[in-house]
Amino acid sequence: MATRRLTMAQALLGFLKNQYVERDGVEHRFFEGAWGIFGHGILAGFGQALQQNPDFPYYLCRNEQAAVHIATAFAKSRLRLSTFACISSIGPGATNMITGAATATINRIPVLLLPGDIFARRNVAPVLQQLEHEMSQDISVNDAFKPVCRYWDRINRPDQLPCAVVEAMRVLTSPAHTGAVTLALPQDVQAEAWDYPEEMFEKRVWHIPRTPPEPVMLARAAEMIRAAKRPLIIAGGGVLYSQAWEALAGLVQRTGIPVGETQAGKGALSFDHPANLGAIGVTGTPGANIAAREADVVIAIGTRLSDFTTASKTAFQNPAVRFVHINVAEFDAAKHAALPLIADARAALEQLTNALAGYSVEPAYSEAVARWRAQWAQEAERIFQLRHGPPISQGEVIGAVARAAQPEDVVVNAAGSLPGDLHKLWPTRKPGGYHMEYGYSCMGYEIAGGLGVKMADPSRQVWGMVGDGSFLMMSAEIATSIQEGYKLNLVVVDNHGFSSIGGLSRATGSGGFGTDYRRRTATGLDGDYVPVDFVALCAGLGAHAVRARTREELEQALAEMRTHETTTAVVIEVDKEQRVPGYESWWDVPVSEVSEIDSIRQARKAYEEAVKKERRHEIRARS
Ligand SMILES: Cc1ncc(C[n+]2csc(CCOP(=O)(O)OP(=O)(O)O)c2C)c(N)n1
Numbered sequence: 001m002a003t004r005r006l007t008m009a010q011a012l013l014g015f016l017k018n019q020y021v022e023r024d025g026v027e028h029r030f031f032e033g034a035w036g037i038f039g040h041g042i043l044a045g046f047g048q049a050l051q052q053n054p055d056f057p058y059y060l061c062r063n064e065q066a067a068v069h070i071a072t073a074f075a076k077s078r079l080r081l082s083t084f085a086c087i088s089s090i091g092p093g094a095t096n097m098i099t100g101a102a103t104a105t106i107n108r109i110p111v112l113l114l115p116g117d118i119f120a121r122r123n124v125a126p127v128l129q130q131l132e133h134e135m136s137q138d139i140s141v142n143d144a145f146k147p148v149c150r151y152w153d154r155i156n157r158p159d160q161l162p163c164a165v166v167e168a169m170r171v172l173t174s175p176a177h178t179g180a181v182t183l184a185l186p187q188d189v190q191a192e193a194w195d196y197p198e199e200m201f202e203k204r205v206w207h208i209p210r211t212p213p214e215p216v217m218l219a220r221a222a223e224m225i226r227a228a229k230r231p232l233i234i235a236g237g238g239v240l241y242s243q244a245w246e247a248l249a250g251l252v253q254r255t256g257i258p259v260g261e262t263q264a265g266k267g268a269l270s271f272d273h274p275a276n277l278g279a280i281g282v283t284g285t286p287g288a289n290i291a292a293r294e295a296d297v298v299i300a301i302g303t304r305l306s307d308f309t310t311a312s313k314t315a316f317q318n319p320a321v322r323f324v325h326i327n328v329a330e331f332d333a334a335k336h337a338a339l340p341l342i343a344d345a346r347a348a349l350e351q352l353t354n355a356l357a358g359y360s361v362e363p364a365y366s367e368a369v370a371r372w373r374a375q376w377a378q379e380a381e382r383i384f385q386l387r388h389g390p391p392i393s394q395g396e397v398i399g400a401v402a403r404a405a406q407p408e409d410v411v412v413n414a415a416g417s418l419p420g421d422l423h424k425l426w427p428t429r430k431p432g433g434y435h436m437e438y439g440y441s442c443m444g445y446e447i448a449g450g451l452g453v454k455m456a457d458p459s460r461q462v463w464g465m466v467g468d469g470s471f472l473m474m475s476a477e478i479a480t481s482i483q484e485g486y487k488l489n490l491v492v493v494d495n496h497g498f499s500s501i502g503g504l505s506r507a508t509g510s511g512g513f514g515t516d517y518r519r520r521t522a523t524g525l526d527g528d529y530v531p532v533d534f535v536a537l538c539a540g541l542g543a544h545a546v547r548a549r550t551r552e553e554l555e556q557a558l559a560e561m562r563t564h565e566t567t568t569a570v571v572i573e574v575d576k577e578q579r580v581p582g583y584e585s586w587w588d589v590p591v592s593e594v595s596e597i598d599s600i601r602q603a604r605k606a607y608e609e610a611v612k613k614e615r616r617h618e619i620r621a622r623s
Pocket residue numbers: 415416417418440441442443444466467468469470471495497498499500501
């Protein structure tokens with residue numbers, strides 16, 4: 001057998017370079033390089049391998065968590081067909097990646113994490129940044145990746161590597177099981193040489209299947225839908241990952257079944273498609289939520305059915321409601337006692353369209369859909385034209401950004417009050433035009449994520465909408481965007497704290513306690529706002545930044561931002577209390593059962609009423 005004498009790190013890199021995926025006959029290089037930050041735990045091993053392999057680019061970021069967000073956003077934008085590896089030193093560099101790992105895994109996005117690890121040989125322990133355990137020498141901080149990853153391994157000997165890398169690729173390329181994968185790399189083993197089989201470095205193409213639905217189950221699903229008077233589709237992220245948007249449009253065109261979109265699924269249909277009721281769930285539009293409440297058959301496609309989508313299981317109130325669930329993952333397809341169609345979304349939708357030939361919803365339902373859509377268009381326009389303040393309302397800011405954006409542009413966001421407002425209001429025209437990380441809703445994702453989105457398709461302008469809280473958590477990747485020459489347009493929405501959590505605190509009777517950025521006084525955090533100059537912060541990191549004080553100034557700034565070559569930012573203060581309302585929905589956030597505060601006792605009463613609407617779909621007899 002031909003072999004090549006390489007260090008473990010060189011062999012790992014040699015393997016990663018040659019991994020490809022193929023779907024529908026089109027090949028994609030799976031790893032576009034590695035993001036990370038060097039330290040003693042990675043630099044002389046994998047770092048050295050990177051140095052001698054310039055065809056596997058190394059990207060230096062400012063925070064390891066951001067590296068994973070960049071990779072995640074990139075892979076999400078590339079519909080999971082390519083990604084990055086993320087490397088770190090041992091200790092804090094590694095644990096910084098844990099939040100990123102959880103973000104990737106919850107969103108089912110492939111990223112490969114390569115944290116350095118403590119010496120396998122152990123004799124020099126404890127090394128710098130090694131957290132020792134008295135009960136075992138076989139534990140390091142990298143064990144903390146296990147619950148947030150879909151596959152985890154530690155390469156304690158160079159000859160373990162071939163076994164580990166193929167398992168890593170199996171998981172990363174599995175539509176159902178993908179997420180973060182960790183291969184922990186002990187510092188000494190990275191530098192150890194072994195005679196690796198040449199075959200390990202041959203080009204390998206991993207086929208991404210389009211699993212068809214089982215014919216029996218397809219027939220049963222079609223039968224169930226044919227009997228439905230008020231069917232509703234919930235389009236999740238799986239519709240996008242499967243590139244099933246045309247198949248979905250084909251099915252709804254033939255059948256007239258309306259569609260509600262989850263955060264991950266938004267953009268499955270253009271916002272102006274006549275069957276698109278828009279956002280569904282806690283952050284949904286009235287039409288989608290009324291349709292959900294009355295639906296007799298709900299066809300879920302590629303969704304985790306999170307509490308935001310199901311309104312904490314209060315969304316579906318028709319006593320006869322039944323669920324069909326198209327999903328590559330058995331785990332999701334079985335939720336709500338659904339009839340499971342374990343299949344690729346596109347394959348299933350194409351076959352379902354044929355199986356439903358001749359079926360369409362009754363005209364009265366289609367008329368209701370058209371009415372809901374028209375009413376929502378009016379409501380969105382009311383919010384965009386509010387002319388509140390200054391400070392203006394966040395809804396008006398979204399309207400202004402949407403008007404400045406072109407159909408192919410991408411809006412990026414993750415946490416705060418913006419996800420709910422954008423879910424309802426952003427007029428997505430093209431798949432991928434709406435990039436929301438709302439599985440982990442991880443503050444700090446926006447700027448790093450925006451960079452990943454931009455790298456995935458530099459021809460699209462990226463609008464990163466960032467709350468002041470999210471910005472303060474992680475903004476240093478602005479400098480990385482300048483370093484790499486990938487331009488971002490950032491809209492920093494300053495409301496001096498947490499509009500989202502502040503509003504939630506009020507709704508649960510706590511009056512906004514601890515949610516404003518105010519100076520401490522003798523009575524608590526109730527002084528003046530803490531002054532933070534976001535224009536100076538953005539400019540200090542290398543962006544072109546301006547402040548807008550009025551709607552007109554904002555519109556002018558947005559128009560100019562498009563034309564700049566490097567990262568730009570506009571900072572706008574908004575009125576935290578002028579919120580976009582919620583519609584026909586509810587979210588379960590338990591309120592204290594006993595309290596000394598009257599407003600909490602009141603909120604508890606309302607809570608006890610609302611929680612009664614929660615349904616137990618999962619315990620019904622299976623369809
Ligand atoms: C890392 C992280 N910590 C805490 C939270 C909980 N949380 C959700 S939204 C939010 C406030 C976000 O503030 P900002 O970005 O200013 O948005 P706003 O609510 O003002 O719109 C917090 C603390 C979170 N989602 N992520």
